[in-house]
Amino acid sequence: MQAASAQPREASPGDTARVEEHIVEIISDSGEGAQTAGQMFGTISAKMGNSVWTVEIIPAEIEPPARSTAGASGNRIRLGSFPITNAGDEADIVVAFNDQVLIGREKAGEFKPGCTILLDNVWKDHADPAVASQYAETVADFIDRGYRVIEVPMEEECRKHMENPRRGKNMFVVGMLCYIYVRDVSLVHGEIKFKFRHKGEKVIAPNVKLLEAGYAWAGQNLGFRFEVPLIGVAEPEVVFNGNTAIALGVVAAGMDVCAMYPITPATSASHYLSEIFDEVGGVVHQAEDEIAACAFAIGASYAGKCAVTITSGPGLALKTELQALSVMGEVPLVLVDVQRGGPSTGLPTKVEQGDLLAACFGTPGDAPKIVMAPATIEDCFYSIITARKIAETFRTLVLVLTDANLATGQQAFPRPHFNKEWLAPPIDQSPVPRDKDPYDWDPRTGLSQRFIPGQPGGMHTLTGLAHTRDSRVAYEPGANQEGCRHRSLKLAAFQKTLKPPQVYGDAEGELLVVGWGSTKGAIEEAVDRARRDGLKVSSLHIKFLQPMASGIREILQRFDRVTTVEINYSDSLDDDLIDEDNRRYANLAWLLRARYLVDVDCWSNVHGQPMKPGAIGKMIRSKLAAD
Amino acid sequence: MFGLKNECVLGYEEEYRTIEDYQGRIVRWCPGCGDNGILSAVQRLCRDEQLSPEKTVFVSGIGCAARLPHYMSTYGFHGLHGRALVTAQGVKIRRPDLKVFVNMGDGDCCSIGTAHWIHSVRLNMDMVAMLHDNNIYGLTKNQASPTTPTGRKTATTPRGTPLRPLNPLTTTLGVTNASFVAQVVEWLPELLYNVIRQAYHHKGFAFIRILQRCPHFMPDLFTSLLDDPSRLLLLRHENGIQVSDAMGRILKTQEEHDPSDLHRARELAESQERVPVGILYRNESVARYEDLRRPARVPTWEDRQRLLENTFDKFGIFPNGHEVTTGATQKE
Numbered sequence: 001m002q003a004a005s006a007q008p009r010e011a012s013p014g015d016t017a018r019v020e021e022h023i024v025e026i027i028s029d030s031g032e033g034a035q036t037a038g039q040m041f042g043t044i045s046a047k048m049g050n051s052v053w054t055v056e057i058i059p060a061e062i063e064p065p066a067r068s069t070a071g072a073s074g075n076r077i078r079l080g081s082f083p084i085t086n087a088g089d090e091a092d093i094v095v096a097f098n099d100q101v102l103i104g105r106e107k108a109g110e111f112k113p114g115c116t117i118l119l120d121n122v123w124k125d126h127a128d129p130a131v132a133s134q135y136a137e138t139v140a141d142f143i144d145r146g147y148r149v150i151e152v153p154m155e156e157e158c159r160k161h162m163e164n165p166r167r168g169k170n171m172f173v174v175g176m177l178c179y180i181y182v183r184d185v186s187l188v189h190g191e192i193k194f195k196f197r198h199k200g201e202k203v204i205a206p207n208v209k210l211l212e213a214g215y216a217w218a219g220q221n222l223g224f225r226f227e228v229p230l231i232g233v234a235e236p237e238v239v240f241n242g243n244t245a246i247a248l249g250v251v252a253a254g255m256d257v258c259a260m261y262p263i264t265p266a267t268s269a270s271h272y273l274s275e276i277f278d279e280v281g282g283v284v285h286q287a288e289d290e291i292a293a294c295a296f297a298i299g300a301s302y303a304g305k306c307a308v309t310i311t312s313g314p315g316l317a318l319k320t321e322l323q324a325l326s327v328m329g330e331v332p333l334v335l336v337d338v339q340r341g342g343p344s345t346g347l348p349t350k351v352e353q354g355d356l357l358a359a360c361f362g363t364p365g366d367a368p369k370i371v372m373a374p375a376t377i378e379d380c381f382y383s384i385i386t387a388r389k390i391a392e393t394f395r396t397l398v399l400v401l402t403d404a405n406l407a408t409g410q411q412a413f414p415r416p417h418f419n420k421e422w423l424a425p426p427i428d429q430s431p432v433p434r435d436k437d438p439y440d441w442d443p444r445t446g447l448s449q450r451f452i453p454g455q456p457g458g459m460h461t462l463t464g465l466a467h468t469r470d471s472r473v474a475y476e477p478g479a480n481q482e483g484c485r486h487r488s489l490k491l492a493a494f495q496k497t498l499k500p501p502q503v504y505g506d507a508e509g510e511l512l513v514v515g516w517g518s519t520k521g522a523i524e525e526a527v528d529r530a531r532r533d534g535l536k537v538s539s540l541h542i543k544f545l546q547p548m549a550s551g552i553r554e555i556l557q558r559f560d561r562v563t564t565v566e567i568n569y570s571d572s573l574d575d576d577l578i579d580e581d582n583r584r585y586a587n588l589a590w591l592l593r594a595r596y597l598v599d600v601d602c603w604s605n606v607h608g609q610p611m612k613p614g615a616i617g618k619m620i621r622s623k624l625a626a627d
Numbered sequence: 628m629f630g631l632k633n634e635c636v637l638g639y640e641e642e643y644r645t646i647e648d649y650q651g652r653i654v655r656w657c658p659g660c661g662d663n664g665i666l667s668a669v670q671r672l673c674r675d676e677q678l679s680p681e682k683t684v685f686v687s688g689i690g691c692a693a694r695l696p697h698y699m700s701t702y703g704f705h706g707l708h709g710r711a712l713v714t715a716q717g718v719k720i721r722r723p724d725l726k727v728f729v730n731m732g733d734g735d736c737c738s739i740g741t742a743h744w745i746h747s748v749r750l751n752m753d754m755v756a757m758l759h760d761n762n763i764y765g766l767t768k769n770q771a772s773p774t775t776p777t778g779r780k781t782a783t784t785p786r787g788t789p790l791r792p793l794n795p796l797t798t799t800l801g802v803t804n805a806s807f808v809a810q811v812v813e814w815l816p817e818l819l820y821n822v823i824r825q826a827y828h829h830k831g832f833a834f835i836r837i838l839q840r841c842p843h844f845m846p847d848l849f850t851s852l853l854d855d856p857s858r859l860l861l862l863r864h865e866n867g868i869q870v871s872d873a874m875g876r877i878l879k880t881q882e883e884h885d886p887s888d889l890h891r892a893r894e895l896a897e898s899q900e901r902v903p904v905g906i907l908y909r910n911e912s913v914a915r916y917e918d919l920r921r922p923a924r925v926p927t928w929e930d931r932q933r934l935l936e937n938t939f940d941k942f943g944i945f946p947n948g949h950e951v952t953t954g955a956t957q958k959e
Binding site: 046047232233234235236237238239240244248251252254256257259276278279280281283285287288289291292295296297298299300301302303304305307321322325329412415416418420423453454455456457458459460461462463464465472473 | 945
């Protein structure tokens with residue numbers, strides 16, 4: 001424990017420490033630009049050749065009350081000298097615009113013990129004595145608990161260059177961080193120019209000035225620097241978040257229609273798509289509600305190319321009946337669910353993986369559909385292309401489950417090489433031969449050709465009622481059985497095309513950690529660390545959750561124990577009333593247990609935070625220690 | 628024949644479609660159901676306009692009325708309860724070549740699908756929306772609908788409906804961008820046909836409320852109108868319905884009503900004494916959503932490639948130092 005706050009002092013060049021990775025958090029009240037600062041710092045670091053993962057810290061309100069402990073808004077940047085695949089563990093350096101936002105983040109366990117906190121000291125002599133004393137108390141408390149609190153005159157310094165320092169502080173922060181991490185300031189000039197390209201020189205110039213001021217101040221006052229060795233950029237890369245990846249995936253998949261209704265955290269995908277879709281003749285239709293959005297997409301699909309609708313949990317629930325219609329009528333549809341905390345309105349801005357079972361089984365009646373979950377931001381892009389192909393080939397609904405962690409996380413990945421095949425071939429509109437049925441189900445695969453309006457000879461009335469091969473409403477006993485069977489067979493036919501997932505680590509061992517979706521990077525990092533310590537642990541990440549590929553059972557059976565790691569709720573056996581007869585498992589654990597009859601355990605929580613590799617590592621160690 | 632080449636005439640006869648060519652499956656509505664009259668009028672329209680069956684789509688929700696697409700030989704989409712209009716919007720958005728018709732009951736349109744009805748009026752997409760209004764839920768067997776008259780005893784209101792019925796005409800006429808609103812009864816085939824035909828020729832969202840008999844659950848509903856046609860107020864105008872002699876003999880109560888007069892249309896819609904039939908309102912100048920959202924030209928896959936490459940440039944990180952190209956230039 002450190003007894004006193006480390007106060008600014010003159011730096012000496014010998015103070016630069018080499019680290020393999022560092023996590024920086026920039027947090028402020030909403031609207032102070034911490035998110036922009038974080039993204040900018042992340043981009044610069046990526047461009048210089050660090051591997052970077054950034055993730056947004058978003059309060060649920062647009063402008064929550066100032067200085068509220070739960071209202072922190074900002075960005076977390078993890079930079080490293082090795083490929084970074086997740087947001088990592090606790091922060092090494094925190095830049096805070098006020099003392100209160102620190103409290104909430106610290107309580108959530110986001111700070112490394114003893115980490116450095118650069119705190120704006122404007123509150124110290126605040127006119128309101130209550131604010132000033134809150135500030136003093138917080139600083140004292142943090143110092144007391146071993147944090148290295150550096151009080152920075154951010155506002156004071158910024159006022160020298162700008163009338164309203166609240167609007168430029170974030171660039172001062174970027175400047176400080178550029179000094180601390182030995183970043184190339186000229187690169188930041190470019191970023192500032194790009195960021196404010198629509199606002200002109202009168203905005204660019206003061207921001208550049210503040211950036212340089214921050215850099216200079218840090219140089220004169222901070223006695224430390226960190227070098228995170230650059231690994232360089234070997235091939236062209238792109239860096240954007242998972243929602244942008246989805247939007248670009250929609251463009252790359254050759255789709256024309258996206259119907260949506262605003263919902264957090266899915267909407268930003270549609271924002272980006274709205275900006276660019278016109279250029280390729282696409283339309284983002286903002287419908288009057290989630291149901292309308294889904295029906296609109298189904299209508300558009302029915303009359304031509306497969307369409308997409310993008311939503312989050314509550315929207316997924318509202319689209320339930322239409323999902324079943326898509327399955328029943330065999331109208332292709334891509335439905336993206338950017339999962340957030342639930343149930344009900346839940347935690348709109350926070351991450352969760354709680355929609356898997358709803359996605360697989362949430363439709364009353366038997367509605368077999370394909371459920372897939374991208375694990376990385378790169379995967380978000382390609383998954384949409386794949387999803388459209390599957391939807392059209394198998395005349396079915398494809399659900400793509402991402403989450404708030406992927407939606408707002410940014411990571412660089414190899415620049416995609418455009419491939420014309422992404423766009424899918426034009427739809428066959430040649431005349432339909434006489435007596436060919438609109439549900440001419442292949443007896444083995446359940447597949448049939450889709451006729452679209454405009455196609456001569458294909459006229460029929462699609463119906464959500466039970467129907468025969470010629471789309472006649474049917475009530476006779478055999479008909480519904482036949483329809484259900486053929487729709488189900490399509491899933492089996494699709495399943496036969498899947499490759500078994502690859503085990504990460506040894507093919508057998510004492511513990512297998514199974515995950516899906518955005519937790520992949522954190523799980524694999526935890527497995528790497530544990531394996532370095534000689535633990536016999538491997539992991540498996542499942543992309544296609546319904547249907548699942550063959551070979552998974554054999555993989556599970558090669559390990560002494562299997563556990564899933566998921567960001568959703570499961571009961572803990574530590575609770576008095578919970579036992580094996582009533583324990584509710586995490587989503588994927590249910591699926592694995594039901595299908596493979598393997599005693600799969602689960603480790604999950606709903607804190608609304610990305611899984612930390614450190615926490616997963618702890619779980620791995622405790623499970624193996626229990627043996 | 629008439630100076631035309633024989634082969635042309637023969638070709639014409641081959642291609643000419645009769646009413647039978649638009650008939651689909653065997654009709655299963657109750658005997659005396661008003662939906663039969665609506666179906667006949669629609670099939671006649673298809674014949675008279677020689678609509679291409681493959682380019683025509685009838686979209687419906689769920690209910691008795693929603694069975695109509697099955698009885699046509701065109702494309703049809705018999706979707707979900709309340710969702711016909713939104714599905715039809717999706718069908719139309721990128722397919723201006725398709726003729727789209729929507730058939731809904733009063734439960735479909737005015738109850739479960741109300742939000743879509745309101746917004747469909749606002750979008751003003753080119754389609755004909757027919758509200759088969761029999762003031763009752765038929766298929767689910769005799770429950771009160773939003774248009775059921777006050778005091779009516781139904782399965783869900785055994786002591787009579789407590790509320791005043793919703794007025795579909797005033798509702799529609801109250802929505803921004805309303806461009807065609809008509810009312811008609813199914814038992815006057817000539818008038819029904821005329822109204823549907825004018826709706827079909829309207830460029831935009833044409834809403835027709837069709838008063839429709841349900842002999843099973845509401846046998847007495849329209850008897851007063853049937854017994855005393857003078858209770859119907861026929862709206863005639865050179866830009867609206869032109870009245871034939873036969874029609875004039877049946878519907879003696881008439882009013883000269885200019886369909887561009889929104890104010891009067893709203894008064895007529897509100898009227899308690901007489902039931903207006905004909906075209907209440909028409910405005911051809913309202914923009915259509917599908918036109919507003921139509922791309923200026925048909926983009927090619929090269930456009931998609933260009934957009935993606937530009938975007939990758941914008942978000943790009945390049946190996947050769949810090950060179951960053953941003954924006955519109957695509958290097959090949």
